[in-house]
Amino acid sequence: MTVLERTCCVIRTGVIILLAAAALGCGGPWRDGYFKKGVDRLTQDEVTEKLGPPHTAKTPALGGNTVWTYRVPLSEKELSPFHFSGLANATSQATALLGKPGEGPKETLYCYRYTLTFNESKVLKQWKREECVPGTRNQLNAD
DSSP states (O other), X not given: XXXXXXXXXXXXXXXXXXXXXXXXXXXSOHHHHHHHHHTTTOBHHHHHHHHOSOSEEXXXXXXXXXXXXXXEEEEHHXXXXXXXXXXXXXXXXXXXXXXXXXXXXXXXXXXXXXXXXXXTTSBEEEEEEEESSTTHHHHHHOO
């Protein structure tokens, strides 16, 4: 194997590892994936089992869609489409070795509201995530 072939092999391996790490690190809040996959499938009972009772529930007296809301705290790491939790865990473990556990800046939490709409058959039809107070995250992160 020539030097050029070895270099190409090393570069190709590095690219594959980076792509695999990026794929594993992508995400955002787990609830987003849960609801996205659950449209036209999840029932009210399944959602309650996973998240507990909703903070608010509105069911029309004459029938129709039911609307539930959940308010949840989300960190910057959870909101980021790319986060490397393994790297974050390694960093916090290293920090714990160097000093007292829990020292350092605390993560900022943002309030988000999930609004879930269920049909008359109690099946999830649509969902959305929005800030409890629109613009809070942008305002707190403005430099």
